[in-house]
Amino acid sequence: MLKTILAILTITTFFACSEGGADSVNDLYEDLPVQEMDSASISFSFQGSKDAILKAKTLYKYSDKRLTKGKGIRVDFAGDTEEDSGFLLADSGLVEEQRSLIHVFGNVRVNTNSGSSLNTKSLTWNTKANTIYTDEYVVIHKEGERIEGKGLETDVGFNKVIIKNEVEADLKGGMLE
Numbered sequence: 015m016l017k018t019i020l021a022i023l024t025i026t027t028f029f030a031c032s033e034g035g036a037d038s039v040n041d042l043y044e045d046l047p048v049q050e051m052d053s054a055s056i057s058f059s060f061q062g063s064k065d066a067i068l069k070a071k072t073l074y075k076y077s078d079k080r081l082t083k084g085k086g087i088r089v090d091f092a093g094d095t096e097e098d099s100g101f102l103l104a105d106s107g108l109v110e111e112q113r114s115l116i117h118v119f120g121n122v123r124v125n126t127n128s129g130s131s132l133n134t135k136s137l138t139w140n141t142k143a144n145t146i147y148t149d150e151y152v153v154i155h156k157e158g159e160r161i162e163g164k165g166l167e168t169d170v171g172f173n174k175v176i177i178k179n180e181v182e183a184d185l186k187g188g189m190l191e
Contacts, residue, residue: 047074047083056082056109058141065141066091068109068116082109087118089139091170097128098171102139114142130156130172137166144170152177160184 054073058066071086089102105120116139124132124146137148146168153162156172165178 048077049073049075051075054084058114065144066116068107070107080111082111084108089116089118091139095171098126098169098173100124100126100130100170115140124170126171128156128171130154132166132168132172134166139170146170149178151180157186159186 051073053069053071055067055069056073058068067090068084069088069090070084072084074083076082083106085106087102087104087107090100091102092099102118102122102124104118104122107116107118109116117136118139119136122132122134122137124137132146132152132154134148134152135150137146137150137152139146146166148166149164150166151162151164152166153160154166154168154172154175161175161177161181161183163177163179163181167176167178168174
């Protein structure tokens, strides 16, 4: 009787382990990148013109999700004018290729050639619409003025700024014009 019970348990265990074998192995590798690149860059263009170049210390490419993640991010971007062009720095980020979105996280700083700057914890840049938005707290400096608050929608040159909540400002008239 004991031998029969042990035999049944052994056979059951064998079939239970072998049934999910291939799927279990695939699940282990599902979230792993298909490529890892050091000191790499990605170019973004819209309607034939180069709009931005993302550079990263390390990039991780995920083919199934059409997603690229990176560490040590710098994005050099072209705005509507030379003054609106500039760069973005962040600790990490990810690119959703199909939606033309760049999400960045950790010590995010955006500087334009005109001297405007934005500091926050995270933001999303829509490269097609050339807009930036976040729900995080932001601080913007432009033409000697400061505006800060929680939540933001703006263009890359900070020409049309919408702060959603908890707004504080030190304005001299330029940003409100």
